Amino acid sequence: MSRVSSVCDVEDTPEDRYFLNNPKPESLDDLILKTSNFMNNCNKSENNDKIVLVTSGGTSVPLENNTVRFIDNFSAGTRGASSAEQFLFKGYKVIFLHREFSLQPFNRHFMRFTNVSFLDYFDSNGEIAPKYKKELVEMKRLSDLYKDQLLMLTFTSVNDYLWALRSIAILLNNRNCIFYLAAAVSDFYVPYDKLPEHKIQSRSEFQDESKKKHINESGKLVLDLDPVPKFLRDLVQTWANNSMIISFKLETDPNLLIVKAKQALENYNHQLVIGNLLDTRNREVVILSEKTADETWIRMTDEELKQTCIEELIVDNITQRHTEWINSSD
Ligand code: PAZ
Numbered sequence: 001m002s003r004v005s006s007v008c009d010v011e012d013t014p015e016d017r018y019f020l021n022n023p024k025p026e027s028l029d030d031l032i033l034k035t036s037n038f039m040n041n042c043n044k045s046e047n048n049d050k051i052v053l054v055t056s057g058g059t060s061v062p063l064e065n066n067t068v069r070f071i072d073n074f075s076a077g078t079r080g081a082s083s084a085e086q087f088l089f090k091g092y093k094v095i096f097l098h099r100e101f102s103l104q105p106f107n108r109h110f111m112r113f114t115n116v117s118f119l120d121y122f123d124s125n126g127e128i129a130p131k132y133k134k135e136l137v138e139m140k141r142l143s144d145l146y147k148d149q150l151l152m153l154t155f156t157s158v159n160d161y162l163w164a165l166r167s168i169a170i171l172l173n174n175r176n177c178i179f180y181l182a183a184a185v186s187d188f189y190v191p192y193d194k195l196p197e198h199k200i201q202s203r204s205e206f207q208d209e210s211k212k213k214h215i216n217e218s219g220k221l222v223l224d225l226d227p228v229p230k231f232l233r234d235l236v237q238t239w240a241n242n243s244m245i246i247s248f249k250l251e252t253d254p255n256l257l258i259v260k261a262k263q264a265l266e267n268y269n270h271q272l273v274i275g276n277l278l279d280t281r282n283r284e285v286v287i288l289s290e291k292t293a294d295e296t297w298i299r300m301t302d303e304e305l306k307q308t309c310i311e312e313l314i315v316d317n318i319t320q321r322h323t324e325w326i327n328s329s330d
Pocket of ligand 1: 057074075078181182183184185248250
């Protein structure tokens with residue numbers, strides 16, 4: 001089934017209008033430059049590098065242009081950071097587009113624990129505490145080893161994310177590339193023309209008269225969010241129509257997981273959806289394929305989880321499918 005839409009098909013869709021009405025982030029040109037340089041380095045080697053874009057972490061939705069308040073999407077960044085490590089081990093070059101301050105490959109082993117803080121890694125002389133030394137040395141070794149194969153890019157808001165995704169996709173659009181979309185992307189946002197410039201004031205006399213009022217007569221904050229347009233369709237049909245695209249589906253209701261994952265495959269017509277439930281995401285995922293219409297469950301026991309992480313099995317499965325997919329189109 002063809003995923004390509006021609007230039008003549010361009011319509012005035014919510015997706016098209018989004019980029020006209022929501023301004024480009026200031027950091028975008030720098031992100032494009034870094035990605036182009038990374039791609040040029042990849043293309044210098046003669047062995048047709050395989051590249052994966054891993055998106056990771058949650059996007060935020062600012063409620064003010066000078067942002068004090070925002071709505072956030074859940075995601076620590078474990079799936080993305082851990083998968084990025086596994087892709088590097090498999091010889092892929094990795095573009096890691098992640099939420100600023102979320103977990104990062106190799107560093108993730110020492111970040112954001114409730115029972116260990118940064119200073120706990122050192123003894124009173126500032127030396128690495130013996131208990132952590134072996135793992136620190138190993139992760140430092142891996143991080144240095146793969147530093148030229150890994151490009152770190154960041155986003156914060158859903159607007160940063162969408163502009164970045166579109167720009168990277170256009171640069172990356174070829175069969176050797178995988179889009180592995182593990183980021184948790186907001187479904188609703190405040191469009192730029194409705195965004196108050198300054199912090200929303202709780203007292204009505206200080207409210208910005210030029211914009212829609214946010215505090216009603218009873219003193220309640222009233223939010224009016226628009227749906228985020230469905231960019232997966234643009235990614236699959238236009239921006240990256242030569243690449244392999246894998247989206248993730250997070251649910252909390254087990255009865256909805258397969259239904260929603262199948263719906264995503266049918267709606268967007270991409271190669272794979274990986275479904276997971278919030279509570280069990282670290283030990284259980286299901287992979288659904290466009291081609292075979294089968295469900296492949298990957299499940300890990302507590303014992304197995306002591307040896308490795310589920311991303312090792314996911315990435316092993318995905319990279320095999322990628323190789324078959326490239327070969328099938330030769
Ligand atoms: O980052 P994390 O390991 O805490 O969680 C990963 C995840 C559940 C956000 C990811 O596997 C996922 O499902 N991402 C897509 C979320 C969505 O449906 O938009």
